[in-house]
Structures are given as structure tokens and as C-alpha cells.
Amino acid sequence: MGQVSGTRWAHGCELLEYRYGPDLLPGRADGGPAGMWRYRALLPVDPGPIHYPVPVGGTPLLALPGLRAVTGVPELFVKDETRGPSASNKDRATALVLEGGLRTGADTITTASTGNAAVATALGAAAVALRSVIFVSTGCRPDKVGLMRAAGAQVFALADGYSAAVELSRAAAREFGWLDRNTGVNPYTTEAKKTVALEIWEQLRRQPPDVVVAPVGDGPTLAGLAKGFDELLACGGIERLPRLIGVQAANCQPLVRAWAGADGSATSGAPGDPASGATTIADGIAVTRPTAGALALDAVRRTGGAMVAVPDDALSAAGATLLRYGGLGSEPAGAAGLAGLVAALAGGLVDRAERVVVMLTGRELAAGPTPVPEPAAPVIEPDLDAVRAALADHPRN
Structure with missing residues (x-):
């Protein structure tokens, strides 16, 4: 406890350091700021009032009986990141x-x-x-x-x-x-996304899940989850890391290929082009050269997780399942987490007895x-x- 730890992000653009310890985690009865600002001690924000006026974060972790029954996972939770102003994470x-x-x-x-x-x-x-x-x-x-x-x-x-x-x-x-x-x-994009892990921890009564399944495009969502759980470990909030499983569309799966050793160039850090051979309904994760691909793959490796690819028909089916058995709207990329869980269950990567969190990262938003x-x-x-x-x-x- 109390050590200084620094992490250098993609492109070496900034070094962010924190002195970790239990005092940085909110107390059980802490009535401090709502949403993601509840964790400002672990965010690169100087003291003083928060100026951003719109509530962000504090999204629900849903235990949906219909979804648990249809998947056969009795401890399945959905982290619904569609509750913010733009309906996405x-x-x-x-x-x-x-x-x-x-x-x-x-x-x-x-x-x-x-x-x-x-x-x-x-x-x-x-x-x-x-x-x-x-x-x-x-x-x-x-x-x-x-x-x-x-x-x-x-x-x-x-x-x-x-x-x-x-x-x-x-x-x-x-x-x-x-x-x-x-x-x-910008390293702040990953720093912000680590607050999802901190929320999941509190919502599960200060315990980590066994597995978190999340869609992956550029990679900061997966990298942010890993950093959040890493910092919980460093602060003494948890004793183990959950396995992280990243999900990509079958028609755009550079990190899945890299995970399998087929294409290491996918982690080079060059931004992707969805128009270059990526024809998928999941436009939100259609990135052929992820900017934070190396960080995402490192998160998967360190936690004992995996990368899986799902076809477009599975993405459509997952969206229909979320609506029919959970009452949740989603866009194809947003439903990739559930589609990935189904694939991971079929492939023996996840046991149905485990506590699993699926990320729902986006739904359609009209003007x-x-x-x-x-x-x-x-x-x-x-x-x-x-x-x-x-x-x-x-x-x-």
C-alpha cells in the first residue's frame, strides 16, 4: 500500500501517477459526488468543484431474471452504460x-x-x-x-x-x-473508463466478478476496465482480478487475430479504418487498427481472459435477446458483450456457475x-x- 505507480499510455503521450492506498476508495456510507466523480481521488482532476454539468456514470448493474434464465447463467449482470446523455459508454x-x-x-x-x-x-x-x-x-x-x-x-x-x-x-x-x-x-479517455470497474466493485458489495465481457473497437474500454481493477487491487479493495473477455465482430477482428497469433500488426497503435475490409453491422467497433490494441491485449493476457469474434447474425440475435428478456435496447456493437458471452460459454471460456458482468455499451439515440x-x-x-x-x-x- 501507499506505493507510487505510473502507467504510460498509447503513444507515450502522458505519464499519470497515483499513490495507491485504501484511503483513495470511497467509504461504504460515503455520500460524496455522484456518478464517476465519486472516484475523483483516482482521476486526474485537481481539487475544486466539478465544472462538467451533466451527470455521467453511476450506471446500473442489472440482475435480469429473464436474461439469466435464457443464458443459463444465474449470476449474470448487465452493466448498462446506455443511461448517459449520448446513450453510450x-x-x-x-x-x-x-x-x-x-x-x-x-x-x-x-x-x-x-x-x-x-x-x-x-x-x-x-x-x-x-x-x-x-x-x-x-x-x-x-x-x-x-x-x-x-x-x-x-x-x-x-x-x-x-x-x-x-x-x-x-x-x-x-x-x-x-x-x-x-x-x-488522450489518456483521459482510458482513465475515465476505469470508473466502470470501480462501480461494478461497489455494486457487487465490494467484490470483483469472476468475468467481465466487453465489446472492443479501439481498445480503451477493455484497457480501462483492467486499470480500474488493477487499482482496486493496489488499494487493497480486492484480492484478485476478474478475467476480461473482449469481443469483436467476425468481419472486423484484428485483436482476435492478434490474440491467436495470426496478425501481430493489429496492435501497432495506428488508428483504424472501418472502410478497409470491415463490413459489419457493428459500426461502433469496426476498427481495423485499434489505437489501444496493445493495452487491450495486455489486459486480456494479464487477467487470464480471452478474445472472441462473433458474426453479425449473433450480434442481431443478442440485441433481440436483450430486448425480449431484459427490456433493454441496444445497437449491434452495444450488444456484442452478450453475443460474446454466448460464444464464450459455447467455447468453454466461461462456466455458467461464475459471476459474470456483460457490458452493454450503446443503444440507438434519436435527435x-x-x-x-x-x-x-x-x-x-x-x-x-x-x-x-x-x-x-x-x-x-
Whole structure:
């Protein structure tokens, strides 16, 4: 206890250190801040009031009798991360990045995304009156682009795909001094996601589950879960780590291939391009070159877990099962956790007698009764001069 521990994140962009000990964990009767800020002693947030105004975190851990019966897992729980403002697990990362930005006087936040992270960024920026500039692939779903624009984001599309969108977003952040929220690149995105593990621990009466199953795209969700449980261990809150099982779509499974030793290049840290051979209904995890792939695979290895791939029909079936037996809406990527559990049970990776937590990471979100702006985002070239011209030609609405 009390040791200093540092972790260097993807691209070596920052070293975050904490002095671990039981005093950093909230007490059983602690009536402190709600949601993810309950764990601020383990977050890179300086003392003082929290400025981010929208509640984030504190999502329920659901024991659903119908789902337990149909899966044959009597101690199955669903961690429902769809209860936040953007209906996805991207809200935690957005909140922590914006909280840091508000404390340093940022006026613009940028990210590239396959969809959900950009929607969360647009909504979060609107909540704190910051400008958001978002870069997507031309293959990004029009309804999600429309939702970003309805929240006031300036959205630009690149024909070169997600990889080019990430590179341009990061270059623009450096050039114009914008806040960089890119997943797996900004370490705060993983720091925020570790609070899911801390919540699960408290919701299970300060005990770890045996297994956590989660969808994996870029990798920070799995890496964040691992870091949360690692820190619980370092603080004396738990005596063992749960096994982590990552789930990818069969049509886009770079980390599953890397796990099996077929393609080590999948962990290189280069951002992915969903348009490059990835044809899956699970657009939220359709990333061919995950930014935090090495961290995700390390989390799986260290915990004795596994990586599994599931076909699109299994993703659709999992979504239908969540609705029919749990009353929970989901998008295909969000339902990948349940589809992965079914595959893991069939493959002998999980025993039905174990205590299992499945992550539900996203559901569809409509813009509401107000008209959605024309969803087509302007297509630009992947260079900073094109960004300057686009910002001048398409001012914030």
C-alpha cells in the first residue's frame, strides 16, 4: 500500500501517477459526488468543484431474471452504460476530457470517430458551451452525423476513412490549440473508463466478478476496465482480478487475430479504418487498427481472459435477446458483450456457475422532436489548409 505507480499510455503521450492506498476508495456510507466523480481521488482532476454539468456514470448493474434464465447463467449482470446523455459508454471519456479542458480554458474540442464518440463529444461540448469540430469517414452513418450537427458540432468527412480522420483531428488540435479527445490517444479517455470497474466493485458489495465481457473497437474500454481493477487491487479493495473477455465482430477482428497469433500488426497503435475490409453491422467497433490494441491485449493476457469474434447474425440475435428478456435496447456493437458471452460459454471460456458482468455499451439515440439538419457532412481533403477553408465556409450553426 501507499506505493507510487505510473502507467504510460498509447503513444507515450502522458505519464499519470497515483499513490495507491485504501484511503483513495470511497467509504461504504460515503455520500460524496455522484456518478464517476465519486472516484475523483483516482482521476486526474485537481481539487475544486466539478465544472462538467451533466451527470455521467453511476450506471446500473442489472440482475435480469429473464436474461439469466435464457443464458443459463444465474449470476449474470448487465452493466448498462446506455443511461448517459449520448446513450453510450463514450460519455465518461468525454466528461473527463472536457472537465480538464474547462480548467485550462479550452474553447474547442475535436475528435475523430466511427460514430458514438463523436456524438458524445458533440453533446458534451454543447453542455459546456464549447465548440466541437469532428472528423468522420464518409462511411459514417448519416443519422449519427445528423445528431452531431443537431448538437451544434462542425462535422467534416474524409473519403480516406477513419485513419485519415484521426490523423487530421490530431494535427488540427496541435495546430489550433484545440482539446484533443481522440480515443486511445488522450489518456483521459482510458482513465475515465476505469470508473466502470470501480462501480461494478461497489455494486457487487465490494467484490470483483469472476468475468467481465466487453465489446472492443479501439481498445480503451477493455484497457480501462483492467486499470480500474488493477487499482482496486493496489488499494487493497480486492484480492484478485476478474478475467476480461473482449469481443469483436467476425468481419472486423484484428485483436482476435492478434490474440491467436495470426496478425501481430493489429496492435501497432495506428488508428483504424472501418472502410478497409470491415463490413459489419457493428459500426461502433469496426476498427481495423485499434489505437489501444496493445493495452487491450495486455489486459486480456494479464487477467487470464480471452478474445472472441462473433458474426453479425449473433450480434442481431443478442440485441433481440436483450430486448425480449431484459427490456433493454441496444445497437449491434452495444450488444456484442452478450453475443460474446454466448460464444464464450459455447467455447468453454466461461462456466455458467461464475459471476459474470456483460457490458452493454450503446443503444440507438434519436435527435428528438426538433428537425435534424441535413446530415451530409462536407467532404474535405486530409490537410490543415482544407480544415481552415472548411471552418470558414461552414461556420458553427
